[in-house]
Amino acid sequence: MIGRSEEYEKMFRIEQQLWWYRILHESVGRALCQQFGNRRDMVILDAGCGTGGMLDFLRRQGYTDLRGVDGSADAVAFCHERGLNASLLDLNDLAGYAPDQTYDAIVCNDVFCYFDDPALVRLLTELRRRLRPGGVLISNNNAFDVFRGQHDLAVGSTRRFVRADLERLFPMAGLRLRYTTYWSLLLSPLILLVRQWQRLQLRLGWRSPDEPTSDVYLPGNLVNETLYRIAHTEQKLISRTPFGSSLFSVSDPT
Structure with missing residues (x-):
């Protein structure tokens, strides 16, 4: 998405409100609490931090040593x-960034979709090298090609993932997958409908692939809160789901 200034502007303005970001931020926060309990002094790196919504959320949760x-x-x-x-x-140049610095936790959300397999293994290997003993890598990624649509064009995503991709690539970098789940299962039919409509519009020429727009927009307050409540309730009731437009994972060094 580098170079899409308007998309970063949209993200910056609404990511603290939009249901999808809220669920993702809470998922990361929950994973950190499961790993570190009530500690808030861990050194955390957000690799691919975007406009800082994740870091801002963690800061508001009391975490004190945050870098992006x-x-x-x-x-x-x-x-x-x-x-x-x-x-x-x-x-791609992470190895040269503060090369001796290590982290208790690294968050890397919606970044892997910009890397082919060899480049992704190199990135994962460097992320693993930077983890301290007892450290954790938390990652969210777009899932299943069936969800590909105009949003992918707008953000420059080149691939989507299934669990088998992570199971194949992470061990090559010395990482052990501890937890994975797709989300949000209950909202998948709606998301799929929107993405299929986007693809139809592109095929019919009603929208130009040269001027795509992402799904980062704020619906009405009632709709946004309803979507959040559905996804939030799903995560409280079901720890793992078999399908969804995103794939969340927690891993640690082997």
């Missing part, structure tokens, strides 16, 4: 507007 890196100057500028510690960095 992102390959977009627009995204980093928005992080700085939030008063966050973020640096401009192409994740």
